[in-house]
Amino acid sequence: MPTPRKPDTPDETKRILDRVARETDSLGASALRRAAEQAREHLGAGDKPETDAIEVWGTRIGRILSVVAFVLLAIWLASYLLRGA
Numbered sequence: 001m002p003t004p005r006k007p008d009t010p011d012e013t014k015r016i017l018d019r020v021a022r023e024t025d026s027l028g029a030s031a032l033r034r035a036a037e038q039a040r041e042h043l044g045a046g047d048k049p050e051t052d053a054i055e056v057w058g059t060r061i062g063r064i065l066s067v068v069a070f071v072l073l074a075i076w077l078a079s080y081l082l083r084g085a
Helices: 010-024 028-044 053-083
Strands: none
Touching: 028 053
């Protein structure tokens, strides 16, 4: 059995450890956790520069209002379809 080689850099070490962690997580739990983290970061405007507070808060408000509008629209559509159109 060949001996494992040592990682060349700390970045490579971190990449290997991240890959092992991803592969050992259960598929459903890790996918759900990843989706929740992505949604939290998206709604929290994690992709906007922290130096511009107005842009960050405007993005957060807009994204949260869009989720609220989507939920209300889905409820309206479901009630419309359940009434028998």
